[in-house]
Amino acid sequence: MGETIESRLQIRYVTGTDENGKKKTATVGYSGVKTEAADEQLLGAASKIAAMCSNSTDAVLRVNTVRLA
Numbered sequence: 001m002g003e004t005i006e007s008r009l010q011i012r013y014v015t016g017t018d019e020n021g022k023k024k025t026a027t028v029g030y031s032g033v034k035t036e037a038a039d040e041q042l043l044g045a046a047s048k049i050a051a052m053c054s055n056s057t058d059a060v061l062r063v064n065t066v067r068l069a
Contacts, residue, residue: 006065007033011046013055025058035064 009030016024030049033042039062046060 002066002068004035004064005067006031007035007037008063009033009042009046010059010061010063011050011057012059012061013050013053014058015055023058026055029063033062 010027011030012025012027014023015026018024042062043060046057050057050060
């Protein structure tokens with residue numbers, strides 16, 4: 001596996017439902033995440049951020065950019 005050169009945190013919130021009853025979501029991203037941060041640390045930070053939002057959380061994602069060559 002290659003070297004992780006960038007990491008981002010994304011929190012997906014449920015913002016409502018459409019006319020067919022399907023949930024609508026919005027994703028908020030945070031860049032500048034330390035690549036060496038553990039997943040548990042990011043989940044803890046995301047939980048604290050999400051607690052300040054009135055919408056419920058649908059998913060917490062970590063997006064890594066890895067140098068392959």
